[in-house]
Amino acid sequence: MRFDQELIATMVAPQSRVLDIGSGDGSLIDYLSRQKGCDAQGLELDMKAVTQSVAHGLPVMHGDADEVLADYPEDTFDYVVLQRTLQAVERPREVLHHMLRIGRAALVSFPNFGHWRLRWHLMRTGRMPMTSVWPTPWYETSNIHPCTIYDFFALCAEDGYVVRNWMVVNGDKRSRLAEQSPHLANMFGEQALFLLQKQAR
Numbered sequence: 001m002r003f004d005q006e007l008i009a010t011m012v013a014p015q016s017r018v019l020d021i022g023s024g025d026g027s028l029i030d031y032l033s034r035q036k037g038c039d040a041q042g043l044e045l046d047m048k049a050v051t052q053s054v055a056h057g058l059p060v061m062h063g064d065a066d067e068v069l070a071d072y073p074e075d076t077f078d079y080v081v082l083q084r085t086l087q088a089v090e091r092p093r094e095v096l097h098h099m100l101r102i103g104r105a106a107l108v109s110f111p112n113f114g115h116w117r118l119r120w121h122l123m124r125t126g127r128m129p130m131t132s133v134w135p136t137p138w139y140e141t142s143n144i145h146p147c148t149i150y151d152f153f154a155l156c157a158e159d160g161y162v163v164r165n166w167m168v169v170n171g172d173k174r175s176r177l178a179e180q181s182p183h184l185a186n187m188f189g190e191q192a193l194f195l196l197q198k199q200a201r
Helices: 003-010 027-036 047-055 065-071 092-102 116-125 149-159 182-188
Strands: 017-021 039-044 060-062 077-083 103-111 161-170 173-175 191-198
Touching: 003 027, 003 077, 003 103, 003 161, 003 173, 003 191, 017 027, 017 092, 027 039, 039 047, 047 060, 065 092, 077 092, 092 103, 092 149, 092 191, 103 161, 149 161, 149 182, 149 191, 161 182
Parallel strands: 017 039, 017 077, 039 060, 077 103
Antiparallel strands: 103 191, 161 173, 161 191
């Protein structure tokens, strides 16, 4: 698994019901099923990835998060995971709403467009940056809604989501920036990972 997936796995309680949106090759749901006894299933838009996952015996369904999440009943899952996919969905606010409608908690990871290297590249060249986290040119990328850590905090505040935990990932290491300052995290964090819940009624 990628390092951010390993961190996600540590935040999922054993024996939980989990939906992994953008499950890719199914590495995370495979780990959660085998190592933590979770009832884990995936939702993936890329049909090739779905076929590969199913061929390995993983319960992954083909579907678009923008379209199918509305069909799930409330509180179907303990955790709904959206790994590196928030910036690629058409309606991220609506997707987050459904994640916290159908799940008791949401785990969201995304690349931070506020990272200093991206800012510097834009300022120096005037062109959209490409990095290991943003690996494709602007005209081919699926990333249609890039956001910063500040942007995500603001959206959570606007929609009433409680941030139970959050962390910053740089490469294959967990950074201490989140513990130090959101400002430092927004400037120097490559990726962010948030654990969200709805406010108690």
